[in-house]
């Protein structure tokens with residue numbers, strides 16, 4: 001056995017049935033922040049399905065929204081967030097988000113994050129810590145803290161560096177959570193809806209084993225790959241939402257999928273994001289005839305909220321019959337453009353587009369999921385000892401539409417709060433008896449040769465979602481999508497029961513579950529609001545009964561009785 005495999009084998013052996021205080025699923029901004037803070041209170045294991053930096057976080061460009069400018073106020077950021085959220089935000093959650101932002105940015109600076117400052121960018125206005133503040137759609141002032149247009153990469157690298165300072169954090173790369181361990185699995189559990197950790201697939205050795213933990217934090221990110229075209233990297237397959245749903249958690253607001261209005265239209269560009277910060281900087285959307293069109297749709301023109309810009313582009317493309325519209329930044333000073341957006345400049349150049357001289361062809365693509373596992377203000381789900389934070393969670397701050405750059409902030413603020421709550425819980429818990437957690441049973445499964453069927457299934461789901469559950473929906477389209485996804489779901493479940501599990505199979509199963517949750521939630525909302533637009537109910541309904549979250553849960557009624565109670 002080559003030495004690297006011996007090492008992995010050894011790690012796997014010591015992992016089996018090991019018990020920790022905290023299990024963190026995911027290594028993006030939410031998971032790593034949670035792990036760093038949790039390490040002050042106990043042992044932590046952080047699993048991540050590929051390499052530690054493989055995350056949506058790593059791709060974030062624009063930055064983190066935060067009230068730091070002289071001309072800014074908490075009230076203004078709250079108000080912008082509520083307007084974008086189209087009447088569905090939880091106001092208290094939004095206030096927490098906004099007011100607890102500045103100390104989180106301070107913390108990041110202390111960890112060594114190198115945000116752009118007014119010294120190295122041509123700046124307007126003064127700000128706390130001398131940071132340069134960019135502008136994005138829906139924000140009434142400049143308030144986006146950023147590291148040029150590579151904010152996510154800078155955040156992820158610095159947070160991971162900080163994480164490695166802790167001896168009591170174990171990081172397991174290439175380990176994919178398969179299923180949460182709940183009372184359903186544990187011998188003599190008194191509460192079916194209590195979490196005891198997760199079954200985890202070691203993707204290299206193809207072994208599934210349990211990791212027991214007093215507290216489990218789902219920080220597994222988004223679900224962009226439910227759609228054919230997405231700005232998200234391959235890890236974003238809705239695993240957290242799907243696992244939590246299967247375990248009986250409440251899932252909220254899944255109909256609100258944010259399509260980023262401007263991703264590069266090029267066959268090889270993989271929906272590369274052209275950050276909204278470029279429009280904040282002065283870029284203008286134009287049709288194929290060179291005409292600016294956003295002023296027809298919204299008083300804020302190119303800086304209107306994302307849902308409006310995405311729908312406007314969709315409409316322009318339908319009118320023209322062309323596959324894209326164009327973003328124009330040619331009128332801005334070329335040197336400043338390259339200096340502020342080096343990533344976008346270089347990526348576009350690699351596809352033969354010089355953004356200082358050429359129009360940039362753009363289309364919308366699936367970008368962010370506003371819904372997720374429903375949590376309270378401290379990240380608690382309705383499953384005991386299970387927390388969720390980051391894109392996987394639904395904290396209530398985004399409502400029906402996320403304001404640009406509020407998601408990194410949300411991950412920071414609410415993961416911090418989740419640790420405060422979880423630390424207290426861990427202090428009260430006694431150790432889990434790992435003998436009560438059964439090993440993963442895969443008897444009767446075998447290696448199936450027809451793996452190609454999985455990729456066919458994936459394309460089918462993604463096509464159905466893109467064609468029928470995209471920016472503009474209708475009852476007819478949603479019903480059609482549900483029928484097809486139900487059928488695909490049955491086929492995949494059947495495959496799952498017979499086959500030895502691989503990461504691809506797990507992801508496919510989670511994608512089909514997430515797709516179904518999106519469709520079911522969309523069918524429940526009989527109005528258009530924020531990111532959910534349907535031609536059958538084209539207006540927002542302002543009756544109170546419509547201003548509520550769409551909640552889906554598969555909880556069965558009768559809880560199991562008897563025996564083992566691990567936590568209070």
Ligand SMILES: Cc1cc2nc3c(=O)[nH]c(=O)nc-3n(C[C@H](O)[C@H](O)[C@H](O)COP(=O)(O)OP(=O)(O)OC[C@H]3O[C@@H](n4cnc5c(N)ncnc54)[C@H](O)[C@@H]3O)c2cc1C
Nearest residue numbers: 026027028029030055056057062063177221390391405408
């Ligand atoms: C191109 C792009 C640009 C963006 N720009 C901005 C921006 O400028 N500002 C902003 O606020 N937001 C932005 N966003 C959104 C923001 O980046 C994400 O919402 C945020 O990073 C989510 O962080 P997270 O920690 O919740 O999830 P992620 O960063 O996606 O991390 C999820 C982690 O979970 C792991 N994982 C998933 N499933 C499993 C499993 N089953 N088992 C084990 N591990 C698992 C993944 O491997 C990954 O490590 C952008 C997103 C994209 C894609």
